[in-house]
Amino acid sequence: MQEHELDCMGEACPVPLIKTQKKMEGMAVGDVLIVHIDHSCAVKNVPEWARTQGYNVEIDDVDDGEWDIVIEKTK
Amino acid sequence: MNNFFKNLAKNEFYKKLLSEPLTYVAGAVLLSLFQIAHFAIFKSGWGVTGAFANWGAWLFQLVGGDVSDWGYFASASRQKTLEGGFLNDGGSIRNLGIMFGALLSTLLASQFKLKQIKALRQVVAAILGGLMMGYGARLANGCNIGALFTALGSWSLSGWVFAAFMLVGAYIGSKLLTKFFM
Numbered sequence: 582m583q584e585h586e587l588d589c590m591g592e593a594c595p596v597p598l599i600k601t602q603k604k605m606e607g608m609a610v611g612d613v614l615i616v617h618i619d620h621s622c623a624v625k626n627v628p629e630w631a632r633t634q635g636y637n638v639e640i641d642d643v644d645d646g647e648w649d650i651v652i653e654k655t656k
Numbered sequence: 657m658n659n660f661f662k663n664l665a666k667n668e669f670y671k672k673l674l675s676e677p678l679t680y681v682a683g684a685v686l687l688s689l690f691q692i693a694h695f696a697i698f699k700s701g702w703g704v705t706g707a708f709a710n711w712g713a714w715l716f717q718l719v720g721g722d723v724s725d726w727g728y729f730a731s732a733s734r735q736k737t738l739e740g741g742f743l744n745d746g747g748s749i750r751n752l753g754i755m756f757g758a759l760l761s762t763l764l765a766s767q768f769k770l771k772q773i774k775a776l777r778q779v780v781a782a783i784l785g786g787l788m789m790g791y792g793a794r795l796a797n798g799c800n801i802g803a804l805f806t807a808l809g810s811w812s813l814s815g816w817v818f819a820a821f822m823l824v825g826a827y828i829g830s831k832l833l834t835k836f837f838m
Binding site for chain 2: 590591592593595596599600603619621625644645646647
């Protein structure tokens with residue numbers, strides 16, 4: 582298992598989502614991706630997309646208006 | 657005090673009402689109710705970008721510019737709005753309300769943050785995107801609120817035409833975005 586990180590700070594929708602999708606494509610099953618975001622609509626659409634893919638998702642509140650989305654590529 | 661805010665952040669009602677986004681359905685229902693109320697009270701539909709054009713004209717006048725011979729502002733009603741000034745323009749006040757409400761909601765959710773600009777690319781994207789959206793909205797005589805949402809809700813065919821071309825625009829826009837900004 583490998584841990585990847587994706588810095589999407591300062592990026593507005595839909596850039597975080599597209600970047601996440603691209604990054605996940607290249608990862609192996611079992612790998613974990615941590616996406617750093619500070620755009621509130623990305624907190625909704627990135628986890629939503631990941632869940633429809635069947636991945637495990639967790640959202641961490643890091644600071645005011647700052648989140649880490651942890652996605653495990655389960656398949 | 658600090659403990660109070662920590663507990664507040666975990667409170668079920670606080671989370672549901674203030675910190676987490678509403679569901680799409682809840683948002684849609686509220687928007688519909690407000691738009692009906694708006695139409696009933698003001699006898700005109702909700703729009704956003706028209707007022708911004710007036711803001712531009714007023715700013716231009718502040719620095720000594722003159723828009724009286726511009727085709728866009730030529731109509732009597734637009735001249736009247738410009739002459740009436742900011743405080744007499746309901747659309748401008750409504751836009752201020754949107755900004756104030758958005759700020760208030762992000763403050764109440766404790767999600768306010770001044771974002772750091774990381775790359776020139778983000779600046780270019782924001783400025784280019786804003787200019788194109790504003791220019792397009794004026795050419796189309798409405799944005800996705802005035803020309804789409806309000807028009808659709810008023811059973812106007814123009815809303816469906818706008819929707820069709822907005823889909824085309826969104827498709828081209830997303831292709832350009834992934835090509836130049838990813």
